[in-house]
Amino acid sequence: xxxxxxxxxxxxxxxxxxxxxxxxxxxxxxxxxxxxxxxxxxxxxxxxxxxxxxxxxxxxxxxxxxxxxxxxxxxxxxxxxxxxxxxxxxxxxxxxxxxxxxxxxxxxxxxxxxxxxxxxxxxxxxxxxxxxxxxxxxxxxxxxxxxxxxxxxxxxxxxxxxxxxxxxxxxxxxxxxxxxxxxxxxxxxxxxxxxxxxxxxxxxxxxxxxxxxxxxxxxxxxxxxxxxxxxxxxxxxxxxxxxxxxxxxxxxxxxxxxxxxxxxxxxxxxxxxxxxxxxxxxxxxxxxxxxxxxxxxxxxxxxxxxxxxxxxxxxxxxxxxxxxxxxx
Amino acid sequence: xxxxxxxxxxxxxxxxxxxxxxxxxxxxxxxxxxxxxxxxxxxxxxxxxxxxxxxxxxxxxxxxxxxxxxxxxxxxxxxxxxxxxxxxxxxxxxxxxxxxxxxxxxxxxxxxxxxxxxxxxxxxxxxxxxxxxxxxxxxxxxxxxxxxxxxxxxxxxxxxxxxxxxxxxxxxxxxxxxxxxxxxxxxxxxxxxxxxxxxxxxxxxxxxxxxxxxxxxx
Numbered sequence: 392x393x394x395x396x397x398x399x400x401x402x403x404x405x406x407x408x409x410x411x412x413x414x415x416x417x418x419x420x421x422x423x424x425x426x427x428x429x430x431x432x433x434x435x436x437x438x439x440x441x442x443x444x445x446x447x448x449x450x451x452x453x454x455x456x457x458x459x460x461x462x463x464x465x466x467x468x469x470x471x472x473x474x475x476x477x478x479x480x481x482x483x484x485x486x487x488x489x490x491x492x493x494x495x496x497x498x499x500x501x502x503x504x505x506x507x508x509x510x511x512x513x514x515x516x517x518x519x520x521x522x523x524x525x526x527x528x529x530x531x532x533x534x535x536x537x538x539x540x541x542x543x544x545x546x547x548x549x550x551x552x553x554x555x556x557x558x559x560x561x562x563x564x565x566x567x568x569x570x571x572x573x574x575x576x577x578x579x580x581x582x583x584x585x586x587x588x589x590x591x592x593x594x595x596x597x598x599x600x601x602x603x604x605x606x607x608x609x610x611x612x613x614x615x616x617x618x619x620x621x622x623x624x625x626x627x628x629x630x631x632x633x634x635x636x637x638x639x640x641x642x643x644x645x646x647x648x649x650x651x652x653x654x655x656x657x658x659x660x661x662x663x664x665x666x667x668x669x670x671x672x673x674x675x676x677x678x679x680x681x682x683x684x685x686x687x688x689x690x691x692x693x694x695x696x697x698x699x700x701x702x703x704x705x706x707x708x709x710x711x712x713x714x715x716x717x718x719x
Numbered sequence: 720x721x722x723x724x725x726x727x728x729x730x731x732x733x734x735x736x737x738x739x740x741x742x743x744x745x746x747x748x749x750x751x752x753x754x755x756x757x758x759x760x761x762x763x764x765x766x767x768x769x770x771x772x773x774x775x776x777x778x779x780x781x782x783x784x785x786x787x788x789x790x791x792x793x794x795x796x797x798x799x800x801x802x803x804x805x806x807x808x809x810x811x812x813x814x815x816x817x818x819x820x821x822x823x824x825x826x827x828x829x830x831x832x833x834x835x836x837x838x839x840x841x842x843x844x845x846x847x848x849x850x851x852x853x854x855x856x857x858x859x860x861x862x863x864x865x866x867x868x869x870x871x872x873x874x875x876x877x878x879x880x881x882x883x884x885x886x887x888x889x890x891x892x893x894x895x896x897x898x899x900x901x902x903x904x905x906x907x908x909x910x911x912x913x914x915x916x917x918x919x920x921x922x923x924x925x926x927x928x929x930x931x932x933x934x935x936x937x
Contacts, residue, residue: 462910507921509908515900516925524928680932689935696932703926706899710755 414511417609417660418471424600425478425655431583431593435540436486440589444481447493451477454501464510472511473501479519482590482651483695484526486538492530496522516702517662520695527695537586555587556580556646558691560636568636569646580645591648601654610658613670614677618653619644621678625686632687643685652677652694662702669705669712676701720874724881726937731885733933737853738893739926744853747844748894749919757840758898762891764830764841766884768822768848769857773883775818776858777876784808785869808862808869815858816850823849857886897922 432440455473459466468474477497484493500522505514527534539553556575559567567586569575575585583593591597604610626643638646657663657677664673677697684693737743744765751761782791786806790797793805827845830838838845848854861882865875872878900922909918 464908503921504925507910507913507918508904509910513904513907513909515903515922516929521925521928524931528928528931683936684932687936688933690932693932696929699925699929700932703896703900703929706903707896709903710899 414467414472415470418475420607420609421475421604421655422471422478424603425475425482425590427596427599428482428590428593428651429478431596432482432589435583435592436538436589437541439486440481442490443484443486443488443493443589444478446490447481447484447497448474448477450494450497451480451501454498455506458502458506459510462506467511470511476500476505476518476522479590479651479655480522483519483523483588483648485534485536485588487536488526488530488533492526492533495529496526498522499525512661514661515705516699517656517659520656520699520702523695524699539586540584540592553586555691556585556638556642557685558586560631560638560642561691563634563636565636568638569642577641577645580642585646587646588648588651591651594645594650597650597654601650604654604658609660610654611667611670613667614657614663614674615653617671617674618657618677618681619649621675622649622682622685625678625682629682629686635686643682647685647692648694649681652681652698656694657698657701662705664705664708664712666709666712666714669708672708672712673701673705676704723874724878727878727881728885728888730937731882732889732892733930734936736889736893736930737856737886738890739923739930741856742927743856744851744890745923746847747851748890748897748923749916751841751844752894752897752901752919754902755895755898757837758894759891760830760834760837761841761844762887762894764826764845765848765851765853765890765894766887768819768826768854769883769887769890770880771822771883772815772819772854772858773861773879774876775822776815777861777879779814779818780808780811780862780866781871781875784810784814785866785871787870789871806869811859811862812855815855819851819854819858820849853886853890857883860886893926896926 429444432444451473452468456466456468480496480500481493484496500518500520504516504518504521505511508514537553537555537558554562554564554567556567556569569577569580569585579585581594583596585592601610601615605612605615622643623640626638627640631637643649653674657674664670677694680697680700681693684690684696690696731737735741738745738748747761747765752758781789784807786793786803786808788802790802790805792807793800793802797805823846826848827838830841830845861879864882865872865878897919901919904918913921
């Protein structure tokens with residue numbers, strides 16, 4: 392009885408104070424939280440990373456402005472939501488994509504993923520991930536060709552073939568699987584000097600941004616904790632597919648897009664559940680699908696798909712985790 | 720065996736989902752997905768019909784249509800005749816359609832008596848299961864996967880049942896997700912040109928893209 396009492400919010404009659412939150416404030420704070428990962432992408436992948444990010448952000452903003460203008464709605468590009476979508480999309484692309492590819496992805500993500508549903512607040516799926524999945528399956532070779540990060544490039548002469556840690560483990564390329572004396576070590580994975588999408592490699596930078604959002608309260612602990620916890624547990628317990636190399640759980644933690652997905656995409660306010668219990672379910676589902684795809688699926692990485700699938704489950708989760716109305 | 724059945728089930732629910740990957744049964748997927756309640760009812764009806772149809776068509780195909788020692792016509796009249804003369808598998812489509820139609824009539828009678836409200840909610844779509852490509856699709860797929868070269872694989876009856884049941888579960892999953900999403904979109908500012916079926920097809924497309932992640936799982 393006591394526990395129940397404490398969980399009730401105190402609702403007082405009007406007049407009430409405005410909390411001071413607004414869409415621009417939230418979005419530009421998220422932008423600030425993405426700054427470390429942005430700097431890390433420049434440091435590890437150089438000028439090309441900046442080009443991808445610029446094209447993606449500009450196309451996202453442009454697409455949003457054109458659609459809102461055509462629909463006769465107020466143009467809200469300064470609220471930063473399109474910019475965040477564009478930057479997140481760029482973070483999920485590898486360095487070697489042609490420069491038009493982020494533009495196509497951003498236009499599709501904003502146009503079909505967001506504005507076909509009525510714009511910000513109505514979209515069902517994460518627009519950045521819709522854009523990524525669209526370009527991924529339209530131009531698969533571009534999206535699965537990896538370049539080494541800048542620092543590894545100097546150390547290694549034939550830098551033509553490279554792989555992400557997860558991809559190397561899947562294909563059983565022993566020389567590229569993280570090990571103390573291999574091309575990259577666990578510390579490299581932590582700093583970000585590994586193959587991968589431009590914004591996902593640096594676990595440290597993403598963690599900084601994620602913790603910042605947690606402290607500010609824009610991200611609640613349930614989703615990242617459930618997501619990351621499930622992945623660590625399942626990749627630790629479950630056996631790998633025949634022919635693949637088993638990675639340690641902390642390699643699964645650092646090696647792919649888990650931090651980027653768990654802190655910045657699975658916590659999107661529009662496309663994920665609103666209650667704490669719902670967030671736990673959402674994170675569990677994401678972790679389960681990510682682990683299964685990584686260990687047994689056709690792709691080495693499953694963060695993107697797991698979040699999209701759970702986005703589809705979100706209305707259902709919200710329906711079943713709705714708090715009981717007081718007095719019923 | 721259990722592992723094999725599990726793989727068949729997962730394969731048909733997630734990897735080769737009838738609606739989202741094979742694009743079968745789109746008519747009820749778009750038509751009955753306006754609210755959760757009728758979507759769930761339709762899903763249960765489809766699970767039932769698909770499982771029963773898988774069982775019935777297995778019997779028909781194994782004993783009446785496929786050539787081989789099990790063929791009843793061969794047993795009755797086959798003395799001294801080559802067994803391959805009794806291969807009637809070209810009648811597969813028409814025979815299966817008849818069986819499914821009879822089954823749907825049965826389901827319809829049960830639902831009319833037991834839940835008139837659900838019957839009204841399902842409307843035209845319940846009789847439409849009769850000619851639903853997803854139901855015919857699962858029976859044809861059963862034959863293709865578990866009768867390679869006309870000869871049944873070991874445990875084919877159980878496998879057909881699981882595949883039929885799984886196909887129904889996969890269909891219901893897609894239908895319920897679609898219905899819950901469409902309920903949420905009721906109040907959304909969807910452009911007028913996209914309201915109704917167009918946005919439903921777009922949701923379906925995006926869900927298909929999400930389910931691409933399960934490719935290669937089996």
